[in-house]
Amino acid sequence: MKPVDRRAFLRRVALASAATAGSNLVGTVAYAESPLPPDDWQQDLIWKRTPCRLCGVGCGLLVRVENGRAVAVKGDPDSPVGKGLACVKGYHSVQALYGRDRVTSAMVRRGGALVEVPLGEALDLVAKKLRETTRQYGKDSVAVYGSAQWTISDAYVASKLFKGALGTNNVETSTRLYAASAMAGLQSTFGLDGSVGCYEDIEHADVFVLWDTNLAETDPVLFSRMLDRKRASPAVRIIDLSTRTTRTSYAADRSLLFVPHTGLAIANAICQEIVARDWVDREFVDQHVAFKRGKTDIGYGVDDDALVVDDATDADWDAYVAFLGAYTPERAQQVSGLRAPTIRWLASLYGDRSLKVMSVWGTNVNQDVRGTWMNNLLYNIHLLVGKVASPGNSAFGITGQPSGGSAVHDAGTLTNTLPRGVVQNSEDRERAAEIWGVPVDNIDPRPARPALSMFRALDRGDIRFMWIQATNPMVSLPDLKRYRAAAARPDRFIVVSEAYPTPTTDVADVVLPAAMWLERDGVFANVERRMQRLDRMVAPPGDAKSDAWLMIEVARRLGFSQLFPPKEGHLVEEVWQEYSRFHPEPQTALPPLTALRTRPGLMWPYVEGRETKWRYSTEYDPAADGARGAFDFYGHADGRARIMLRPYQPPVESPDSEYPFWLGTGVVLEHWGAGSMTQRIPTLHRSVPHAYVEMNADDASALGIRHGETVRLVSRRGSLELEARINYRAQPTRGQVFVPSFDEGLLVNQLTIDAFCPLSGQPASSTSAVRVERISRRSGR
Amino acid sequence: MRSRQSSVTGPLLSVFLIGSAATAGAAVVVELKDATVSLGAQRERAEVAIPAPPAAPIAAEADVFRTRLDMVAIDPLADPQRGAIQRTTHRYRVLRAYPGAPPSIPHGFTGDEFRTGSCKTCHERGGYSPRFNAYVPLTPHPEMGTCLQCHVGNDELTGVSLPNTDPNTICRQCHPPNAVRRVETTLDWVPMAWPQLSSKTPDRPPPPIPHDLEFRGNCLACHSGPGSLRTIRTPHPERASCRQCHVAPDAGVGAFTRPVPDTGDGAGGTS
Structure with a gap:
């Protein structure tokens, strides 16, 4: 351990937080006999406020930053969400920034392998491919696939570039899979x-x-x-x-x-x-x-x-x-x-x-x-x-993603939406064109295909270029083999903005280094409509940039620089101002960024300095018309x-004699999403190092399967070998098995069905049919 | 003969001292209400509004008398079981990703314990555990319901049934095969520095509190008893009012500086 002088030590152990002053959190100090001047106390030693990014709840965290690095976390007692509490993911969340295999420079696939190149060269290639593909196959041959891990400004930039400038509605997010x-x-x-x-x-x-x-x-x-x-x-x-x-x-x-x-x-x-x-x-x-x-x-x-x-x-x-x-x-x-x-x-x-x-x-x-x-x-x-x-x-x-609260404020990143309203509506198109500063004819009135259909179009060849940001579809899509094959087809160009190597970067032609939470500015909107500001508190590693900025760099290369903020530093402010113009009415009004800086998040609709806790109630919601009674x-x-x-109808696939078990998928406390962040955090990884299959004890004994043994799950779409866990953390009912879906090493989505709800387009990954085959007794435990 | 005044404050103080934070706060309010009613009856003629106590305990003060000796099931001053394994500072730190991080669980536990989180059976009251040949560390926040939300274990030990006299299993309670070395290579992680421990010279002034008190307001849970880390154990656990001498300063504040006196002619005054 590096020796520290006394002064540096005092600085490190001291807590200097204007944020927590006046709260019930008490500061810390170690045995200082003579206090240092106030300026010195503040230097490189701060607890900074941020929403957690490892689920959709949006707990407030305080992150300690020293020497330009995040070094500790605690719950923010001023947060109305967590009220000072987080979970084990939140407490260890900042470690996700420091994986040794972080993507820190751009990579281009050459001769089958990803090769590091200067960022500018990779961006040139992305712009060139984007232009060539639209020329050769038409504007609807390109697509962007993001997620509700995008901040609102990332989402807005993607929507504006693809729907407003390039004129395709192929803008979609993994929100479609979850919410x-x-x-x-x-x-x-x-x-x-x-x-x-x-x-x-x-x-x-x-x-x-x-x-x-x-x-x-x-x-x-x-x-x-x-x-x-x-x-x-x-x-x-x-x-x-x-x-x-x-x-x-x-x-x-x-x-x-x-x-x-x-x-x-x-x-x-x-x-x-x-x-x-x-x-x-x-x-x-x-x-x-x-x-x-x-x-x-x-x-x-x-x-x-x-x-x-x-x-x-x-x-x-x-x-x-x-x-x-x-x-x-x-x-x-x-x-x-x-x-x-x-x-x-x-x-x-x-x-x-x-x-x-x-x-x-x-x-x-x-x-x-x-x-x-x-x-x-x-x-x-x-x-x-x-x-x-x-x-x-x-x-x-x-819903489960940090900005997954609602499509109202996902800035128009589903295939049918605009930052306000839908593409089918001419009034909404005119408003978007006016605010975006693009010709109204640019905006296509026909909605594009939702997530799964978009990947099916990639399979068919209707889509040839796809830019994937802030999500890991090669873990999270159902019937995964089908879509992995689609992405790997020749003459498909896949760009992936990522922080870590993942199964999705494995199929990428270009990988762009993405700045993570804490390394860039932005706003998340959580499940209860609470907008929370995240501020850059540490520098991103290497060439890493925010998703929005990488996209603006490509837009500039395509000749659309006048549509976007010229400087990275003011990006969020400028986008927020423009985006707010879409939502002047009290039904959906946004809080100003300055208010978000001084408060631990504010719920939209935000009208005249007040957040709205209960919408449609004339008592609480300023947009509700009292003439309609207590509710409007x-x-x-x-x-x-x-x-x-709405009637009951049976599911598309039910257990039968060949595949007698329901397969459920889902989460465990320790991991989030496709696991690329949480699996790299030692405490979380040690606790749940890999996926497993949870079985009912009676089913297991009927099949002669014991806890810890390896079994094979087989569905109509594939098979997967997993460790059986019986009477472990949870127990499914008879006739059901459960597999956590975080593990990129054991991809349960190879088994799930890619049917979806025809009204929403959301896949039915939680209900498929499988059979369980016994392989061998596991040894060594 | 006890005065009327002390008959009101007596029970109040004892409630403070024996109750946990949450219950103490609630009980205080009740007691205060009763007291105000009787006092109010006397004051009625004076037509003064009856002052109402705050509905909730004052948050910043809720933990001050949190520390309670009776939480420690055994006399914290008593000699520990001979031969019991002592916790080490190294181990204390290894289980925490950074100072203040929720410690992870070093030992195995059964499926039932895992599902229901019955941690408090041992960690609320403490005592000697033959299962580990050690004194059990206490939780400073037994009122929190779902331990496994913040404290997670090691998969390789999950389901290992206990107690277990197999010496190999006993080793694995704390030294799981592979786990530690393998994963630590995935991160380039530098946590904040651990607070330096003061020397225990008798004439030293009481050291200030070097950590946050959020979820850690009960000093005795971690700073007393044979289950505690010896290097941070207090020599005087019987003094229940820790924060009478040990303070938790706001480190954002610099030195006291005298405000410029207001001379009354508009030339001076505080800015």
């Missing part, structure tokens, strides 16, 4: 994306119903808030309604198990019971709800361009009651395995006027061929009993939220 059904659900029920309530609902609710989400591992800090709530008010109940027994189940008051994909039947049966018992809030329904019937013959998204427009038609109360007639709790029990009396009991909790109920769900609900429907049905329950948009009454869908669901022109008539 598209949540967005489509909000869009159809409320007419507008973005959560209705906020995390503060947790501190008001009396009952939490967790719909197939292992919240203790997926969103640990939110789950801690629920446990805190329960500790403060022991009458509060947490109900874990799930397809496997997890850490969440053990902490819950009641654990209820059901068959995967059958939530549709359970939710409708709960509504049926609420209607039958006359627990409906008739006043709320009469005043604020309209009934709609969507299409039911929508398929399973297995064809190339299978997205379906819903075209909902009017229905009414009587039609809804007749529709619900098919969903008695007994019928739902037959499908779901959840006992009818239990369904009735759940309905009684929702129906009890004295209880505030918060329903929470996540990726498992969304990653389903009927994900949009399920979101609608969960809102239906809350709308029937009037338990929405007020403190503690909340139907809350959670202004997303729809008639001011009413929708109760959608």
Whole structure:
């Protein structure tokens, strides 16, 4: 260890944080006998505020920076999200910057291998390929595929370059894989994306119903808030309604198990019971709800361009009651395995006027061929009993990426969206063209294909150039072999902006070094609509630059420099100002960047210095019109939220004699996303070093499989050998297995099906069918 | 005979001293409310508004009397079990990615312990553990519910059933094969410096607190008892009011400087 002189030592151990002054955090100092001058205390020794980037919750962190490097982390007690707490990922998050194999310079594939080149040379090549491809194959032969790990400015620049300048709607994000059904659900029920309530609902609710989400591992800090709530008010109940027994189940008051994909039947049966018992809030329904019937013959998204427009038609109360007639709790029990009396009991909790109920769900609900429907049905329950948009009454869908809160503020990075509105709408196109400073004809009125179809187009050859940023599709796409083969085809040019070598850089023709969180400025918008500013606090290594800046450098080479900020230093400010022009109205208004610097995040809509906690409530939301009563669901022109008539339909693939197990995929607490960051963090890696398959103990003993043994999972799409874990962290129900999806060494998505919800385009990666084959007993344990 | 005043403050103080932070705060409010009601009855005629105590305990003060001897199941002054394995500073640091990081779990635990996080069975009260031939370190925040949210273990030891007398397994409790050396090559990580420990000369002034108190407000949990790290163990655990002598200064503040006196003629005054 390098020796330090006393002065340097004092500086290091001292805590100098204006940010925490006045809070209950106390500073630290070690035995200073004579204090140093104030300026000296501050020098290169700071705790800086940032949102965590390792899930969608957005906990506030304080990062300690010394000598230009992040050296420690603690929870930010001023953060209204984490309130001083983080999880083990957050506490170790800064280590993700310092992997020894960080991509620090550009690389170009030559003779099959990636070779380091100067950044300018790589950018020249990207621009040249982009120009050549559009000339040869047309403007829709190029695409950009990003993620909600983009900051808002990265997303905005990508949308503007591709949709505004190049004129193609091939702009898509991996949000489609994780949250598209949540967005489509909000869009159809409320007419507008973005959560209705906020995390503060947790501190008001009396009952939490967790719909197939292992919240203790997926969103640990939110789950801690629920446990805190329960500790403060022991009458509060947490109900874990799930397809496997997890850490969440053990902490819950009641654990209820059901068959995967059958939530549709359970939710409708709960509504049926609420209607039958006359627990409906008739006043709320009469005043604020309209009934709609969507299409039911929508398929399973297995064809190339299978997205379906819903075209909902009017229905009414009587039609809804007749529709619900098919969903008695007994019928739902037959499908779901959840006992009818239990369904009735759940309905009684929702129906009890004295209880505030918060329903929470996540990726498992969304990653389903009927994900949009399920979101609608969960809102239906809350709308029937009037338990929405007020403190503690909340139907809350959670998504997993740091800026994945909503498409409203993803700056127009889905294939049909603009920074405001959709490409099909001429008014929205005109607004975008005017603000962007491009001819309106540049913006194509036809939406492009959603994520999977975009990769299918790459397979067919309709798309020849793809720039992938801030995501790792060669781990996260379902039916992975198909899309890896597509990317590897000759005459496909793949550019990847990345911080680490990944399975996606393995198929890249050019790799550009990406600056990470803490190394660049930006804004993330979390699940509760909270905009949080991240500031550059350390320098990126080598040639690494932010995704937005790399794209602007290419735009400049294509002759579009006048459309983008000329200097990297002011990029975020200038983009924010321009982007804010899209959202002047109180429904979606953004907080100014300066306000974000002084506050630990602000929830949009941000109107006249106030954030909005509960949208559509005339008490809390300045955009809501009081003339419409206590609520104004202004997303729809008639001011009413929708109760959608959505039936139960079986999934595209169910277990059969050949493939008798459901395969579930998901997360473990220690890892996030495709694992390229968390697998490099020693504490996290040691805890969960590789993927495994979790089995039910009875299934395992029936097959003669013991804990620790290696087994082979086989689906219609591929096979994978994994270590079996029985009675380990969680236990699936019989007939089900579970594999974490973080491990690039054991790619479970080689097995999953690439069907998707035809309304949202979100793949159904969480429900596929597999069989389990015994190989050999594992030795050495 | 005890005065009326002391009959009010007596129970209050004892609540402070024995309660944990959360419960103490709540109990204080209750007691204060009762006290104000009776005092208020006397004051009613004076038509003065009855002052109300804050609804929640003052956050910055919540931990001050957090430290409690009764948390340490065994007398912290008693001689430890002979031959018990002592924690070392090196080991203490190896388990933490940086000073203040949540320590990772060095030992194996069973599937049931893993799923339910029953860590507090041992780590809330402490004591001698024959399983490890060591005294159990205490958690300074037993009120936190989900230990495994911040503290994670080592996969190679997960599911190793305990207690186990096999000497090889005992070694692996703390020295798992391969794990440490293999992964540390993946990172180029320099944590912040560890606080230097003061020499224990008797005439030294009480050292200030060199770390944050967030989640670590209960001093005795880590600074007393045979399960604690010897180099940071206090010689006087019986003094419950640690922060009477050991302070946690705000390091952002420099030296005191005298404000310029206001001469009253507009020429001086504080700026």
